[in-house]
Amino acid sequence: MGIIKTDKLTFEYIRRDEEGNVEGITRAVDEVDLDVKQGDFIAILGHNGSGKSTLAKHINAILYPTEGTVWVDGMDTQDEARLWDIRREAGMVFQNPDNQIIGQVVEEDVGFGPENMGVPTKEIWERVEESLKAVGMYEYRKHSPNKLSGGQKQRVSIAGVIAMHPKCIILDEPTAMLDPNGRREVIRAVRALNDVEGITVVLITHYMEEIVHADMVYVMDRGQIAMEGTPREIFSRVEELQELRLDVPQVTLLAHELKKKGVNLPDGILTIEELVSALVGLKGA
Amino acid sequence: MLRDITLGQYYQTDSVIHKLDPRVKLVATIAFIISLFVVDSWIGYAVAAVFLAIMIKLSKVPFRFMVKGMKAIVMILMITVVFNLFLTPGEPLVTFWKLTITKEGARIAVMMAVRLSFLIVGSSLMTLTTTPNSLTDGMEKLMGPLKYVKVPVHEVAMMMSIALRFIPILLEETDKIMKAQIARGADFESGNLIKKAKAMVPLLVPLFISAFRRANDLAMAMEARCYRGGEHRTKMKPLQYHAADRVAYLVLFLYFSGCVAMRVWL
Helix, strand or coil, X not given: CCCEEEEEEEEEEEEECCCCCEEEEXXXXXXXXXXXXXXXXXXXXXCCCCCHHHHHHHHCCCCCCCEEXXXXXXXXXXXXXXXXXXXXXXXXXXXXXXXXXXCCCHHHHHCHHHHHHCCCHHHXXXXXXXXXXXXXXXXXXXXXXXXXXXXXXXXXXXXXXXXXXXXXXXXXXXXXXXXXXXHHHHHHHHHXXXXXXXXXXXXXXXXXXXXXXXXXXXXXXCCEEEEEECHHHHHCCHHHHHHCCCCCCHHHHHHHHHHHCCCCCCCCCCCHHHHHHHHHHHHHC | CHHHCXXXXXXXXXXXXXXXXXXXXXXXXXXXXXXXXXXXXXXXXXXXXXXXXXXXXHHCCCHHHHHHHHHCCHHHHHHHHHHHHHHCCCCEEEEECCXXXXXXXXXXXXXXXXXXXXXXXXXXXXXXXXXXXXXXXXXXXHCHHHHHHCCCHHHHHHHHHHHHHHHHHHHHHHHHHHHHHHHCCCCCCCCCHHHHHHHCHHHHHHHHHXXXXXXXXXXXXXXXXXXXXXXXXXXXXXXXXXXXXXXXXXXXXXXXXXXXHHHHHC
16 A cells, blocks of 8 residues: 555535535545555646645545545544644645745744654754755745745745655645746755655646656546546647646647647657657658 | 834844843833832832833843834823822912912822833833744743643734734735725725725725635644644743843842832831
8 A cells, every 4th residue: 555545535515505504515526546655756637626635635634535535654534543643744735835834934934843743842953954955945044934935935835844754745736826936946846855855745736847757647627537647648648638628738739739740759748858859850760 | 015014113133131031021021010110219210210221221222212112102191190290189389270280299290200101111122122923932931830720821822923923914915905906996095084994894804804714724734734732842942041041030139129128118
């Protein structure tokens, strides 16, 4: 069993009127089976309302399944006795950087998680230093979070999670409120965590270009997993992606159109470099 | 820019007073305020004035910052003085028309004025030399024993520090909403008080909604980071008394017992 496993995970939002009678039931997540191996970089893709955030909140035991089961490192998230162990092992970074920073100074915010876990003072400082260095925010440790850019704030949030020494990190659209520069910063920091520290990453996003480096991609639609595979496999199914209202990266789209017109290109081109070398290869042949 | 405002009135500089433990400063401020009501002689006030002057000197905060705090209480100060001056019965000093200033009245009026202004200067010395954050920390630690009578000390301190963190964010948001409403023709400037108050409604409603949304998000983020109240929690920056703090307590003790002694024997 992998670090994160879900079995027929189903979650329903129940809408009630003022008297508390059930008005309607929305199935946000519908029988999802996931199995994430330790050290993997997983991306979950989907447009708004596809249920990807709801799924993410189950891994951190913020929401509990209506039906089915979620295991984090072998622990059932419905087991209340293990709640804090689960939250420590599966850290979570949210969308809005302002609404998840608690401290008034960067280093205090990063220390918040370890403080809650009861880590001794001396070790808190070591953890804060190492996590701020891991995301490249060490020189800002004395700053007020209010004066940082969005990308920097989000990196501080990531550091706050790493300081808890989790086995996996779930990032729920961490770049949705950032400008392109901030997005690059954050994605670079996340990739470094996965490559260098070997932390399992679950990245939830609707930007296709962020999933290029993932080991495995799941595309969600109406609460269900609509597609799964490596980024290359996913990107080679351009028509399906467009049906799911996802924006395919321009390079991939261009390669796809060229291929349709009869140019002999491989499937699922992800980067500009790949397309260039494929085209150059064609000319030589 | 709204985000550059400093909260409270902390004055950033490097001084002996700034480095003291916030608990010492809290206790000292309370002791100083009590001492102002303990002493009732001119010598006593002179001692308090000297004590305060030395502390101001040590704090390296320019005196005009202390006076700023006085502006807020000028009205109260004047009312107190006027009432005491004219309405205290006793030996008449000056009489004109129907008003009489008595000897006792004059004495009490001056004393009250001195007391109030020392009180304000003394407590603003504390807020000028202590960051709101360490003030909260100090309060949490000092009130610690209240936990045993079921007072949620940690929770209150946590709420205060979160409120402090969100004030600049909410101010910025207010500014944003205000601009958005002005762009659509809202008028916050003209009209009388009632009209102005009414104009605030379209500002306050979205502000409240967004504050609740933020609170919800923040609560979720705190839970996700294992926050479960004050129990089992360690501190990244625990408060510890140093040599300087002990000296400060000693000085404070000497000053305070001096004040009590003066009350008893003079």
